[in-house]
Amino acid sequence: MSAPGTPAGNDEMLLDVRGLTIGFPAGEGLLLAANRIDFQVAAGQTVGLVGESGCGKSVTLRSLLGLVPYPGEVLDGEIRWLGEDLRVASKQRLAALRGREISMIFQDPTACLNPVFTVGDQIVETLRKRGGLGKAEARTRAVELLDRVGVPSPERRLGAYPHQLSGGMRQRVMIAIAISARPKLLLADEPTTALDVTIQEQILSLLVEFQEESGMAIVLVSHDLGVISETCDEVVVMYAGRRLEAGVRQAVMSSPRHPYTRGLIQAMPSLEVSDEPPPVPIPGQPPNLADLPSGCPFAPRCEFSRPECESVPMTLDADVAGHGSACPFVGAPA
């Protein structure tokens, strides 16, 4: 899959992930939470990893900064950041990258902010440590940052503790910290899932605005196809640790090829009351990683499944303008 040009016209390849495989020991064997995942991120671009619970999207994102939770580990593949393989990078090297070149925000900002320090302390600490600013300088910059992410009366908010802020405001503070060093890449793990829909829209707009200003790239993980299709240039659809479909957003969303992507789009509730067909559920249960069928993991729930699905190689067919599907039977390009 080749990355098409970004709106900014900046094609510098930042991140190149190939064959990423992440395993967790389970009993005698291994669960593969991510299984040969490939994707690339160019400067200024937004790539979305979308899928349901347990598809491996979050662990894939965490692995990029060496944050796979114990006892899981990256078993295979390459994570190249501007050509450097982060899989073999030292702890010091990763620590130096984190927050400076690559930042991350999470679903639950409450868990990420220290409850016993004020928001100001936490931003100032980051600015002094990472940016090497003096105390007064850091404070001024903290006010600027809070103002930039849309926190009202920022001077006053510096003295607030996390519990005194709403969920949306906490996420804004997290974003302020994440963008403080003007990173080249922001990893966002379900950043709006815990928020109300009107606040979600504000946070997504904020991310897109800052991206346009700074040329930062984003990898966005979400279970919500709506959020993904509103913000991303490229989409990777994941299921049971596998990449089932990937391509430019317009292509994947308007002419999905893999039966799972199609099912997911059809299952989305819509705002239409009568005219649209009602959401169509995908039958069956979510996959159990400990008990996956050979071949395509979606086959047990797929309406088009056939015996050959057991021996599908699960690689994307490189095809039309970087829109690939792992299903050789359905949705082949005409």
Next chain:
Amino acid sequence: MPVRGGARVSADTPLLSVAGLTKRFTDRHGIVDKIRRRPPPVLTALDGVDLLLRPGETLGVVGESGSGKSTLARCIVRLHEPDAGSMTFDGHDLLGASGAELRVMRRSIQMVFQDPYTSLNPRLRIGAAVAEPARVHGLIERGGEQDYARQLLERVGIRPETLRRFPHEFSGGQRQRIAIARSLAVRPKLLIADEAVSALDVSIQAQLLSLLEEIRADLGLTMIFIAHQLAVISRLADRVAIMYLGRIVETGATADVFANPRHPYTQALLEAHPRMDGSRVRKPSARTEAPSPYAIPAGCRFHTRCPLAEDICSRVDPPEVEIPSVRGGHLSACHVLPRLGEAHPPAAVSEAPG
């Protein structure tokens, strides 16, 4: 206070009518507040809610965190005692009921909660969990539990052979099916689903919505379906009530409200819904958030976030205005938008009378 919807829509006797329902929670009195002789903080969860539910109808209640939608559900099943207002269920005073009468009403109103991981007893086999309410209410004979549980589980799409398993052996979607089976065990007239599908993945969510739709048709259930997302209720709800900070700000037939939202908050909710076609035109990001339910703004409670707010909005609590609609009973509590609507009738409501 006028009863929402009025008798204009249908002559049916309502199954449930709620008027002026108010619920406040008083915080623990902190030591500093005590010394300074300040009153403890009071959270207003419901502030004069009226609603009317006819038999067989499904009402969707939509609102964001702090809008009071869950408190409303809990007041109706009397898990919370409201501070003011009245509720009538099936011709009986629901608030005054006690003893045997309350037991009958509790049986008739059942609830399904959001989190299927905490709503089922982890130490009770699912067959026992499902039959338990029926046994408690004396609906089945001793020894008949297993057969009864089997029927119910089958009804919600759980293989009846699994009735001796424990909740942890099931996925979230399956557990929610079990919770639904349990709520149906006492043959309720009204089912309240409080964010019953919100914690589930999209593919499973759609399965549960289909199931609820089927069950409702088969059993002739009346439903209150609570969600924080408009899209989730669009399929099930005949009517919708949009809540904001403890009050219903707009209500009407779902199709009317979606096609012609006449409250700025409803418009904001519809507008904020993510679009699959990526068609959104991004505006400079707004910074407004809902005010705290500890300090509900004077006048219209939405005026602090409202793009259309006028002088009057910060002073006068807006009364409900009837909006011309196809199906009737469309009300909006806004000073401005209903008036603008007359000047620019949207194409979608061209069939509306007047």
